[in-house]
Amino acid sequence: MPVPKAELHLHIEGTLEPEAALALAARNGVDLPFASAEEIRAAYSFTDLGSFLDLYYALMAVLRTERDFTELADAYLARAAAQGVRHAEIFVDPQAHLTRGVALDTVLDGLGAALAAAPERHGITTQLIICFLRDRPGAEALEVFEAARPWFGTLVTGVGLDSTEVGCPAAPFAEVFGRARDAGLRRVAHAGEEGPPPYVWEVLDVLGAERVDHGIRSLEDPELVARLARDRVPLTVCPLSNVRLRTVPDLAAHPLPRMLDAGLLVTVNSDDPSYFGGYVEDNFAAVRAELGLDDETLRLLAANSFHAAFLPEDERAAHLRAVAAHRFG
Ligand SMILES: Nc1ncnc2[nH]cnc12
Numbered sequence: 650m651p652v653p654k655a656e657l658h659l660h661i662e663g664t665l666e667p668e669a670a671l672a673l674a675a676r677n678g679v680d681l682p683f684a685s686a687e688e689i690r691a692a693y694s695f696t697d698l699g700s701f702l703d704l705y706y707a708l709m710a711v712l713r714t715e716r717d718f719t720e721l722a723d724a725y726l727a728r729a730a731a732q733g734v735r736h737a738e739i740f741v742d743p744q745a746h747l748t749r750g751v752a753l754d755t756v757l758d759g760l761g762a763a764l765a766a767a768p769e770r771h772g773i774t775t776q777l778i779i780c781f782l783r784d785r786p787g788a789e790a791l792e793v794f795e796a797a798r799p800w801f802g803t804l805v806t807g808v809g810l811d812s813t814e815v816g817c818p819a820a821p822f823a824e825v826f827g828r829a830r831d832a833g834l835r836r837v838a839h840a841g842e843e844g845p846p847p848y849v850w851e852v853l854d855v856l857g858a859e860r861v862d863h864g865i866r867s868l869e870d871p872e873l874v875a876r877l878a879r880d881r882v883p884l885t886v887c888p889l890s891n892v893r894l895r896t897v898p899d900l901a902a903h904p905l906p907r908m909l910d911a912g913l914l915v916t917v918n919s920d921d922p923s924y925f926g927g928y929v930e931d932n933f934a935a936v937r938a939e940l941g942l943d944d945e946t947l948r949l950l951a952a953n954s955f956h957a958a959f960l961p962e963d964e965r966a967a968h969l970r971a972v973a974a975h976r977f978g
C-alpha cells in the first residue's frame with residue numbers, strides 16, 4: 650500500500666494517455682499526426698520545457714466535449730487513488746481550450762462532474778486551480794478570470810501560472826492575482842523550473858504566490874532559500890518531470906535532498922504524468938531508488954504534502970495521522 654499523500658502539482662491535460670488521445674480523436678473526428686500509441690510515445694523525447702509544451706498543447710485537440718473532460722479527470726483520479734492520493738489540487742489551463750474554440754463551461758463543468766464524484770468514487774477530495782499561461786497577455790488572463798467567477802468557491806479554489814517561463818515575466822499577472830486574493834482564492838505559480846532565482850522572487854513578491862511550483866533553481870540563491878524556509882513556502886517538486894525536461898541531468902543529481910537539508914517545505918508530485926513516465930507514487934519510488942531516500946524521508950514528504958495543501962485544519966490533521974500510522978512495506 651502506497652503512503653497516503655496529497656498531489657499538489659498535476660496538470661489535468663498532462664494525464665492524457667496516448668491510448669485515450671487516440672480513442673478521443675476517433676470519437677470526435679479529430680485528425681492526429683499519430684497512428685498508434687507507440688508513435689505518440691516515440692514523440693516523448695523532450696529537450697526542454699518548450700519541446701514538451703508543443704506536444705502537450707497539440708494533443709489537447711482531442712478534448713472537445715464535457716464528457717471528454719469528465720472522463721479525463723475520472724481516469725486520473727482512479728490512477729491517483731491506486732497511488733495513495735487522498736487529496737488532489739488539480740491544475741487546468743482554460744486558455745489552452747478557449748483559444749481552440751472549446752467553451753469554458755465545457756471544460757469546467759466537465760471536470761467538475763468528475764471532481765464532485767471523486768470522494769465517493771475514489772476516496773479523494775479535490776480542488777481545482779485555474780492556471781494562466783504566462784506566454785499570453787495579462788489582459789487575456791483577466792478575461793478568463795472574470796468568466797470563471799461563477800465557479801469560484803464551489804469548484805475553482807485557486808489560480809496558478811504556468812507554460813513558458815524564461816522570457817515571460819510574471820508582472821503582467823499581478824492584477825489578476827490581486828483580484829484572485831480579493832475573491833478569496835489561493836495563489837500558486839510555476840517558477841524556478843527553467844528560470845533562475847529572480848523568477849521565483851518575482852512570483853513571491855509581485856504575485857503573492859503562496860506556493861511555488863517546481864522552484865528547484867531556488868538553491869542557487871542562499872537569500873531566496875532563507876526566505877522560502879523562513880516563510881515555510883511550499884515547493885511542489887516533480888522529479889521525473891525535471892529529468893524528462895532536462896532541467897536536471899538525471900535523478901541521481903536531483904536537488905531534492907539538498908532542498909530538504911536546507912529546511913525547505915518540499916513536496917513530490919507528478920506534473921504531467923502521462924508524458925513524464927509516472928504518476929505520483931512512481932515519483933516517490935524513483936526518488937527512493939535513485940536518491941536513496943529512506944522510509945522516514947518518504948513519510949516526511951507525504952506529511953509535507955498535507956502541510957502544503959489548502960485543506961481545512963481538521964482534514965489536514967486526519968491525513969497527517971494516517972501518514973504517521975503508515976507502515977512501509
Ligand atoms: N512543467 C510545466 N511547466 C510549465 N508549464 C506547464 N504546463 C504543463 N506542464 C508544465
Ligand SMILES: [Zn+2]
Binds near residue numbers: 658660811839920
Ligand atoms: Zn507544472
